[in-house]
Amino acid sequence: MTTVGERLVELLEARGVDMVFGIPGVHTIELYRGLAASTIRHVTPRHEQAAGFMADGYARATGKPGVAFLITGPGITNAITALAQARADSVPVLAISGVNARATLGRGLGCLHELPDQRATMASVCLSSERIEDPRDLGPALDRAFALFASGRPGPVHIEIPVDVMALSAVEATTDAAPFAGPPQPDSGVVARAAALLSRATRPAILVGGGAKGAAALIREIAERLDAPVVMTANGRGLLHAHPLGVPASPSLKAVRALLADSDAVLAVGTEFGPTDYDMYAVGGFPPLNGLVRIDVDAAQLARHPCDVAIVADARAAVEALVAALGQGPDRAVPGEGAARAGAARNGALEEIGPRYRIHLGALAAIRQAAPGAMIVGDSTQAVYVGNLLFDHDRLGGWFNAATGYGALGYGPPAAIGASLGRPDVPVVCVVGDGGMQFVLAELGTAMDEKAAVVFVVWNNEGFQEIESAMTDAGIVPVGVRPSAPDFCRVAKSYGMPAERIPSLGGLGAALSRALAREGPALVEIAGDPAL
Template sequence: MTTVGERLVEMLEARGVEMVFGIPGVHTIELYRGLAGSSIRHVTPRHEQAAGFLADGYARATGKPGVAFLITGPGLTNVITALAQARADSVPVLAISGVNARATLGRGLGCLHELPDQCATMASVCLSSERIEDPRDLGPALDRAFALFASGRPGPVHIEIPTDVMALPCDDTSTDEAASAGPPQPDATAIAGAAALLSRARSPAILVGGGAKGAADLVCRIAERLDAPVVMTANGRGLLHAHPLGVPASPSLKSVRALLADSDAVLAIGTEFGPTDYDMYVVGGFPPLKGLVRIDVDAAQIARHACDIAIVADARDAVEVLMSALEDRPADAAPGAGTARAREARDAAWDEIGQRYRSHVDALDAIRKAAPGAMIVGDSTQAVYAGNLFFDHDRPGGWFNAATGYGALGFGPPAAIGAKLGRPDVPVVCVVGDGGMQFVLAELGTAMDEKAAVVFVVWNNGGFQEIETSMVEAGIAPVGVRPSAPDFCQVAQSYGMEAQRIASLGALGAAVSQALACGGPALVEIVGDPAL
C-alpha cells in the first residue's frame, strides 16, 4: 500500500522538485514517510517563516517552485509573512501543510493547532488554497498548483492535507494538467500596433522589471534596435550591466522620471508599476507616459495601470515576436541619441541620490567586484535601499531583496541560503542590517548544517537607523529604534562559521574575497556607520 504521504513525495519528485524546506511535527510526520527513500533533499530551518524565505530564495535562483512542508496551525501562520513576500514579488512557492482530522474541522473543539478555517486564512495570501478531502484529490490538486506556476503570474499556492487522510492508501491520480499549461501567447494585433508605435518613435525608452529577467539578451537587442535607454527597476537590475543604454536607477528619482516624461514612446516589460519602485518616497508626481506599451503575463496586472497597447504574454515570447515585427526607425532620428539620453539620466541620478547613498553603492560595487556574477540577496537595510535607487549589477535576476513589495525584515539570510542551495555553482552574498539579522539569527545554523557557502555581510549600525532618521525628521522623539545586538562574529563562530569584523568600507572587498575563499558559510560584520 502506498499512502497519501508517500504518493505526495513521489508526485513532487516526478514534477522535478529537488528539495523541500520544513520542520517536521506530529501533524506532518506521515508526509515524511516516503522522503528518506526519495531523491528530494530536506532542509530544516530554525523557524517556519525561514522555511518560506528559503523556498522563496530557491525559487528566485532556479526558476523552479520552492516547496515547504508545514505543520498545522502555528507552522502555517508562521510562514504567512514569507508567503506574502512571495505573493508581492511573483515568486512560485508551494506550501503543503497538515490540518486537523476532517471530523473536527470548523467545530471549535479546541484541538491542538486548531484554526477556525485554515484554508480561508491561507486563501487571503495565496493564489489558491485547497484541502485534500479524498486521496483521489491529491494528483489533481498538485496539477492545478503547477499549472498556476506555469501559466501566468506566479505566486504562493497552499495545499492542506488532514491528518486522517495522510495515511490513507492512494493511487496515482495525476491528470497531467500541468504539462499542458503555459503562458498566454502574444496577440498578433497587439504586436502589430506596438511595433508600429515603437518604430516611429524618435525618443523611445524601455522599462524593465523582474518579469523581464529571463529575456536579458532580447531586451538588449530591442534596446539597440530602437536606440532606447533602458530603465531597470530593482528586480530588473543586471539586464543591461555596463551597457551604454542602461539606466540602473529607480523610476522614483526625479532624473529618471524626467527621462521617461521626455520619451515619445515607452515599452514596459514585466513591471507592475508598484509604488515601492515608482514612488518610493510616496510623493506622487510620476509622469504620464506617452505611447505606453505594456508586456505582462498577467492581464489583471496590466488592467491596474492603463496603457495604450497591452500585450498579455511571457516577456521572452512577446519581445521575440515584437522584434521581428519592428520596422526601420525614422530616417530623421538622431543616431546615438539614446546613448546620450541614458548617460545624462545615469549621471543625474547618481548626483541625485546624495553622497551618503553613493558611499553605500560604492560598497555594493566592492561586493560585486569581489564576487562577479554573484546573487546579492538583500534585507531591509540602508545599503540595500541605496542599491534599489542606483546599482548596476552584473547578473540578471541576481539583485533581489525584501525592501520592495511586502518589505519583510529577516528575508535576506534565509533567502540567500535557499538561493545558494538551488545554485551551488553561483556565489551568493547576503546584505543585512543588525536589526534584520536578529529576526533570523539562528538560520546561521541552517547555513552550517547545509554547507551553504553564503557570505553574510552584516551592516551593524546599532539599531534601526532609517526609522530613527524618519522619526527625527518628522519631529518625533525616537523610541524603540536602538535594540541591542549580540557580537555577530562570536555568534557565527559559535556555529563553527568563519567570521571577521571590519570598520572601513575600503576593507569590504577584500573581506568578501577572503570569506568566499574559505569555501563555506562566512560572516563579515561592518561595525558602526562607515558612510558617515
C-alpha cells in the same frame, strides 16, 4: 500499501522538485514517510518563516517553484509572512501543510494547532488554497498548482492534507502530470499596433521589471534597434549591465522621471508600476507616459495602470513577436542620442542620491568587484535601499531583496541560503543590517548544517537607523530604534562559522575575498556606520 504521504513525494519528484524546506511536526510526519528514500533533499530551518523565505530564494535563483512543508496552525501562521512576500514579488512557492482530521474541521473543538479556518487564512495570501479530502484528489491538485506557476503571474499556492488522509492508501493516485495551457500568447494585431507606435517614436525609452528577465537578450536587441534607454527597476537589474543604453536606477528618482517624461514612446515589460519602485518616497509626481506599450502576463495587472497598447502575454513570447514586427527599425537622425539620454539619467541619479548614499553605493560596488557574477540577496537595510535606487549589478536576476513590495524584515539571510542551495555553482552574498539579522539569527545554524556557501555581510550600526532618521526628520523623538545587538562574530563562531569584523568599508573587498575563498558559509561584520 503506498500512503498519500508517500505518493506526494513521488508526485513532487515527477514534477522536478529536488528540495523541500520545513520543520517536521506531529501533524506532518506522514508527509515524511517516503522522503528519506527519495531524491528530494530536505532542509530544516529554525523557524517556519525562514522555511518560506528559503523556498522563495530557491525559486528566484533556480526559476523552479520552491516547496515548503508546514505543520498545521502555528507552522502556517509563522510562514504566512514569507508567503505574502512571495505573493508581492510574484515568486512561485508551494506550501504543503497538514490540517486536523476531517471530522474536527470548523467545529472549534480545541484540537492541537487548530485554526478556525486554515484554508481561509491561506486563501487571503495565496493564489489558491486546496484541501485533499480523497487520495484521488492529490495528483489533480498538484497539477493545478504547477499550472498556476507556469500559466500566468506566479505566486504562492497552498495545499493542505488532513492528518487522517495522509496515511490512507494512495493506490488510485497517478504520477502523470496533466497538460495545461501555458501562459497567454501575444495577439499579432496588438503586437503590430505596438510596433507601429514604437517605430514612429524619435525619443523612445524602455522600462523593465522582474517579469522581463526571460526576455533579456531580445529586449537588448529592441533597445539597440530603437536607440532606446532601458530603465531597470530593482527586480530588473542586470538586464543591461554596463551597457551605454542601461539606466540601473529607480523611476522614483527625478533624473529618471525626467528621462521618461521626455520620451515620446515607452515600452514597459514585466513591471507592475507599484509605488515601491515608482514612488519610493510617496511624494507623487510620477509623470504621465506618452505612447505607453505594456507587456504583462497578468491582464488584471495591466488594467491597474492603463496604457495605449496592452499586450497580455508571456514576456519572452511577446518581445520575440515585437522584434519580428519591428523589422530593421527606423533610421535615426542622430545616432547615439539614446546613449547620451541614458548617460544623462545615470549621472543625474548619481548626483541626486547625495554623498552619504554614494558611500553605500561604493560598498555594493566593492561586493560586485570581490564576487563578480554573484547573487546579492538583500534585507531591509540602508545599503539595500540605496542599491534599489541606483546599482548596476552584473548578473541578471542576481539582485533581489525584500525592501520593495511587502518589505518583510529578516528575509535576506534565509532567502540567501535557499538561493545558494538551489545554485551552489554561484557565489551568494547576503547584505543585512543588525536589526534584520536578529530576526533570523538562528538561521546561521541552518547555513552551517547545509554547508550553504553564503557570505553574510552584517552592517551593524546598532539600531534601526533608517527609521530613526525618518522619526527625526518628521520631528518625532526617536523611540524603540536602538535594540542592542549581540557580538555577531561570536554568534557565528558558536555555530562553527568563520567570521571577522572590519572597522571600515576600506577592508570590505579583502574580507569578502577571504570569506569567499573558504568552503561553506562565512560572516563579515561592518562595525559602526562608515557613512557618518
